[in-house]
Amino acid sequence: MAGSPVRRALFVMAHPDDEFGIYGRMLQLRDQGAELWCVWTLGENAVRDAEATRAMAAVGVPESHLLFLQVGGLGTAQSVRQAVRELSGFLAAHPCDEVYAPAFEGGHVQHDLTQFAVVRSVERVGAASRAYEYPLYNLAGARINLFRLTPGTTPVSGSTLDPQRVAFIRGLARCYPSQRHVTEGFLRIMPYSRQSQPRWRAIPARDYAVPPYRGLLWHDADPRKRWTRSYRAAVCETVAEFNNDSRSR
DSSP states (O other), rough: TOOOOEEEEEEEESSTTTGGHHHHHHHHHHHTTTTEEEETBBOOOOEEEEEEEHHHHHEEEEEEGEOOOOOOSSSSSHHHHHHHHHHHHHHHSSOOSOOOOEEEESSOOOHHHHHHHHHHHHHEEOOOEEEEEEEEOOOTTTTOEEEESSSSSOEEEOOOOOOOHHHHHHHHHGGOOOGGGHHHHHHSSSHHHHTTOOOOEEOOOOOSSSSSSOOOOHHHHHHEEEEEGHHHIIIHHHHHHHHHHHHHH
């Protein structure tokens, strides 16, 4: 319920540095006294995991509240099942009032499969957690949108950060030297108004076996991914396989 106090919140990311999409809410809940936990589904790179750990220390989240999963790339139904098992185990042991996951937005296969794993985990545990999605990047509207939600039907929530808070979040980019080309690029081209007004929304009921919206998806448009599987093959077919396996058990 909107306005209900948050005692414990879980922030789930695919990669270390995805947290830039939800740092605003993280800091807001920290200041309200909530207990914060963070999970990365792709915790398979020691350098990047250490960078996220340093950033979380600056935010005030202790290392004991950080989980870096190793599920084998999160690109197959088997790895998604492993992520669901581990996330379900965490939620059963640590009930959370709110859970945040990357938006299902067609920008990165592992972002979208992370949300799918989060939703299935909440369902499996039967948790009362309120599940939200936060944006990273997408091509809804035929142009690159950084940290802007795709069109949706569920209410959008957000906050307005003061200049000091914006500067603090921007300064966290220094904690991620291996991703400097990404973090500095985002901060350079993203309008200040969007940096100071983070947004998130309740995850709607959706069919994860179809793309998030009509039209070209950033995953398929990104020239760096020209040799990878298409979005439909990488996400939609993986979800369909996961669902078929679940029904057969």
